[in-house]
Amino acid sequence: MDWAKELEQNVTTVEELEEKLMLHFTTEEKEKLNEIIDAYPMSVTRFYLSLIDFKDERDPIRRMCIPSVKETDMNGSLDTSGESDNTVVTGLQHKYRQTALILSTNQCAMYCRHCFRKRLVGQSSAEIIKHMDEIISYINNHKDISNVLISGGDSFLNTNNTIKNYLEKLSAMEQLDFIRFGTRVPITFPMRIYEDNELLKILREYSNKKKIYIVTHYNHPNELTETSKRAINALIDCGIIIKNQTVLLKGVNDDSNILADLINKMTGWGIIPYYIFQCRPVSGVKNQFQLPLMRGYKIVEEAKARLNGHGKCFRYVLSNKNGKVEILGILKDNTMLFKYHESKDEANYGKVFTKPIGKDQCWID
Template identity: 30%
Template sequence: MFGLNLLDEQEKKVALQRNNAQDSWKLELKEAIKTYSDLEKVLGQKLPKTTYPIFIPKNFAKKILRAGDKSPLWKQFVPHSEENKKAGMKDPIGDKNHSKPGKIIHRYKNRLLFFPTPVCPITCRYCFRKNELANPSELFDGQLKEAINYLNNHPEVNEVILSGGDPLILSDEKLELLFKEFSKIPSIKYLRIHTRTPIILPSRVTKELCELLTKYKKKFFSLIIAVHANHTDELDDEVRASLIKIKQTGIKLLSQSVLLKDINDDLTSLKNLFTNLSDLGITPYYLHHPDRVKGGMHFYLSLTEGRYLYHLLRNELPGWMIPKYVIDIPGGEGKTSAFNPESFDFDGSLINKDGQSISIDPLQ
């Protein structure tokens, strides 16, 4: 079962040439759609205005147009009037409660997040950081020297997770600087990159980037890329080619997906997504229950619904194809298992990382 191939033959050729041209991705980013009027022109219809920014590379906007306004692509990336509703939290996972010097987030003992950029290759309308990234503060402008000092003073941390924003939006030179500095810290064994870029801007996966990954995979016990993908419609030929190129560097490839109402909250969509990712050599890692983010509550579904779907998935796929179903406890308590095999019928309690029972409000 393969994703929609949204490109015709001519566009495939152009896409291939684009992928071969070093740094064409920078031009694509520079020329990305940033205004309602430009997006309306490409999509051929009036769009509801919201207070959140727009950023969509033109090539991706064409894929959205081909997929149509009922498609998972359109609904994930095109503004919706529901974004103007007040319900939800500005910082649903409590990033600020765990912010440390160097603009890092240290929530768990042995790993931390470092945000080298507030920039993403696209604005996902469901993003759990959409309020923070709409007005990026210094939190998303990581300061390398301070972060290195912090890591040297915290040898219990053995993994740095580059997040944001999207780290693969940085130039090869900036990425190399980060890789080099983190590889010099003796306690850092693992470096993980959270990214949506290979899906949205496959031209970013250049020969030079792959060489960089190949070079630095030897400097860590594991150099890992966790790709964010939510639906098989995102995995067209161009995207598959970019993922295969990363896979060929020999680094570990994981996936992260968000369970989203009306996008992938059905058994077929989830089954196809995890099967396709596995077939590409990507290990399904996390399925996130959606966060109650202000401006993104129309993507929210109850834990009961999520648990039931996950339960069905376990009958359909082997264990190694099924990601962990997790939820971030609101307020910064961290991730916990969202699946309760005993009961699907309440939104109630979760167990936090200290083993305490936490109640979250049922869905209103």
């Protein structure tokens, strides 16, 4: 398939929403939605749209892809994890000693409304590609880097040639134990994978040279479609290990039964639960999707009670400017227990600490 041409059929305007999905917005709603889309573009694949039950205004798939007037609430921050401070080359971040993060593109097959990189959505990726040689040189010259995460945007929105170039250069580095790709394509645009024999050939070839992991982003059981499973199986057949990062989202998966169902089905497919992330306080996201920490912890623990041992291997974390902080438990007097799972300051590695947390508090800095 010509996947780039297929993406030209994405729904990107309020008028297309009304026309293709038979929705109706008031004049005021249209004005607000157009204001939002101008700042944070909407782009939804026809496949992902087909998963929405438009008779249900609270449909979880709809919440994740269709703009809401609530996005005009700009409380929060556009860079909650201090990514700009960790940028060492255009398109390359180095926050943790062993890991290099390549923001290989700003494009996605579908723009999630809860995205924590909303500030970059839809921007041109040409500038990043120009700096590929500098990115590779930096990684090669920092021997402490043992793994690379190629993300975005969505790493699978790169051309096959760009993906091959990254794999060719990175797999030749003896210092790297493995290479990761961050992608939501298996969920939002799975045919990009299973209908592209050239891409699968590239992945199969280089997975024999360096272990490749793919980190996906399933948030709700309704995303675990047979079409998506076909893409996952194609990746597994290439020798790739699949892991998943779920974000805990109000109105999407803030129910222990839904969360447990999601994880049980994923593990049945051969997907390893990696993290459950506390939703970040991003402007336009915070007040629409964030859950209080106390409630989030209880949902996660109740879900764990319905999982087998393999399904419980994930960590519930939040990622702030200091690092990845694991949310360990609730102590007496509304105090919570935390642990640094990753830290920008290596002196904090493994450090356990407590903080008093208010009933409605959703974040710690």
